[in-house]
Amino acid sequence: MNKISLALFLAACSSTSPSKTPPPSWGTPVSGGTMLVAHDGSHVIVADPDRDRVLSIDLGTNQVAAELPLNPGDEPGRVVEDGGGRFYVALRRGGALLELSDYSTLGVVARVPVCPEPRGLVWDQASNAIDVACTGGELVTVPAGGNAVSRAVFVDRDLRDPVISGGKLYVTRFREAELLALDASGAIVTRVTPPVVARFDESQNGGLGVDGGSGSGSGSGTIPVGEVPAVGAVAWRTLVLPDGRIVMVHQRQLQTVLHTTQGGYGAGCGQGPVETGITVMMDPNSTTGVFASAPAVVGALPVDMAVTAAGDRLAIVTAGSQTVHVVETTALQTPDDQMCGGGDGGGDGSDDGGSDGGDMQDHLGTPTSVQFTPAGDLLVYYPELPAVVVHHGTQAKTITLTGGIGYDSGRALFHTQTSVGLACASCHPEGRDDGLVWQFDTEGTRRTQSLAGDITDRAPYHWAGDEPDLPTLMDDVFATRMAGPQPTNSQHTMLPAFLERVQAPAPSSMLDQAAVARGQVLFQATETACTTCHNGPLFTNHTIVNVGTGGSFKVPSLLGVGARAPYLHDGSAPTLADRFGPQGGGDLHGHTSQLTAAQISDLVAYLQSL
């Protein structure tokens, strides 16, 4: 080795190499919508669920004005402001509503326990109170500035965003993409779902040809052969426009047949079986009901949406494509008659847009939240760097936040869309499930399984238990069926570690505890034989058995089962009570035929408590 080579060798080896061992798992599943611009436009409040903290950023100086560390695992989410300049943050896992004094200090006024899993918030100006919607079905009211709950009612499971329009309270349901109109007592008055729309499906030689369903608007009626229905699902964000219209950004399921071959999840016009939809769920100035607008956004995981103060523009984040789309609200008046569901009304798909319109990519990882300032500037939050990017026209300014870079290759993979426009989180939003059943070419009907709750201890995977471990499943589903890139060694290691930290849904706080106790006795009784298979900490013995439901299936864990309707491998039991009906396998599936209706009700109450 000559001297020059030796010098080069020494120089090279004096440097350090990238780590061959991935860092500890980081972050939470993207929930979206964790940022709020103060009414006066001077500050933006950022809830950081990945670092369990709340930040206030001065938009005049572009500096962090205050930072509030929270308890580990609090997972702050939605933020609202009341008329007195106080801010309220939903602690998604902390089970509380956090009241903050102002944006200058973020002083904690109170931490009010509200429900196990609070989600959306709204400030009701008329009553000067905060309404909190919870996944357990609770709708909880806390007076502004107060330190206790003034009312709690049970509405329905899986609540997401409460909104107020025309003085009336509405609340959405997440997976069902429903808008519930409530009366003054919190009782449900009406339920509205996005209209079913028709989509051409080139992967099918003749479509399913089913009736278009009950939704009014452009998509109702019988869908001809060669087309498939696309139904609303997973309502990530719902807001009220200044004119009172309630707008929901949600996913749609193309009810096509999925293939388990390479790229087999591609459907529709090659864009996959899940698309993004924008629906006017309520229009106070129209008698036509809900209205599915023309597809304005292409991209997976529409996790957040914002509207300008003037109501002329919407910004929508598609986390899967790491893109922010700005569209004119006039697009909401165009009916959905595009059979391919494509097109992008707000831009040309390139990243040369600005806050006035078009698509934007800041190349800072996965965006999760958007907001407009009163002046019309667009703010985008990127949790990984972390940073807030301020878009003023075509100019952009990055405000890098403290906290250090958050890195998790598994988390990133989970939220990345593949060439068929599908991300893992499309069917497993927030690491759980979309509540949908899918038709597979070789397997038949399968309900999406939840990933939440000790996933790494639940092998083997899939209903048939034919995926022995998660890396094998990733290769099969992500790389093959979804046509994604082959996962790296790091992703094989980090995705399971990331998902392992996703907890099973918490039970509702409003269960009848006496019924739960009676049901537990029944569940554990030898005569019902429930614990023959559903035993241990995960309520599964991991075996594959035939319990008379149409085949041999892996015994599913019962953790969080109350939040997993519909039930059984094909979703044929809409409720837990229905599982004990004819489709449940009879006494091959436990021994419950001797139980009274009241006992079944108790057993269901116990299952809902798991």
Next chain:
Amino acid sequence: MRRFLSWILLVSAPVAFGCTSSSDNGSGQLPGLFTPTGTDCTQHTKLSFGVDESKAPPPFQLRIESCRMDADACMDLCTYELSNLPQMVQLFGSFEPPRFEGGGGGFGGTEPPVPNGPTLPTPSGLTPTACHVTFDGNTANSDVSFDSFSASSNCGFAQPGTNGGSATEGNP
């Protein structure tokens, strides 16, 4: 622009030694519009960069730190560097042209190069075939290799719609 220039250096490409980290997808991708049918259709290129993280724009900071924490994330850094190469060439005229292994030919990305035209790289479609990154303090030194279409005289290609590439023609 001068500030932008200050954080990135293009250096000649030293051969990587054993203590460097590497990622190699081995894809050797070529542009999709034309199907090469002759020989010498592939241009192998290696570029080297030295990026000072403390002065780099936020998108680079994210990718550099991710690469530092996880070798499997370095391919994303190399891909991002490639995707920004033409921007730098076009925006900063004093930028030193890259050196090619094998000589001759031009860059190719989503489109084949214009015969006898400029040899600027095209931003999208360039996929690293090898990516070696080491760190010297705040500076991330990366060697990025990629394959591209070559318009050499020995390369014939079929145009789209010519039935599987049976009809070929040589480059001018």
